[in-house]
Amino acid sequence: MATEQKKIKQGNCESCEFYDYDEEYDAYVCLVSLDEDDMCDFLSHNTGHCPYYRFYDEYKSVQKQN
Numbered sequence: 001m002a003t004e005q006k007k008i009k010q011g012n013c014e015s016c017e018f019y020d021y022d023e024e025y026d027a028y029v030c031l032v033s034l035d036e037d038d039m040c041d042f043l044s045h046n047t048g049h050c051p052y053y054r055f056y057d058e059y060k061s062v063q064k065q066n
Contacts, residue, residue: 013030013047014028016050016052016056018031018032019031038050038052
């Protein structure tokens with residue numbers, strides 16, 4: 001039997017596609033609907049193994065427009 005290892009993404013919220021400024025809260029927030037455990041990690045800045053992390057590349061979206 002081969003054992004599968006779950007690939008854990010690592011990331012920094014500031015470079016994540018889902019991290020955006022919310023004018024209502026006057027703060028940066030995660031736009032993903034987090035469960036209770038993930039929200040605790042987010043609020044305690046323990047986001048090194050966030051399963052929702054997706055690198056935001058603004059140049060990639062500009063290339064699609066051309």
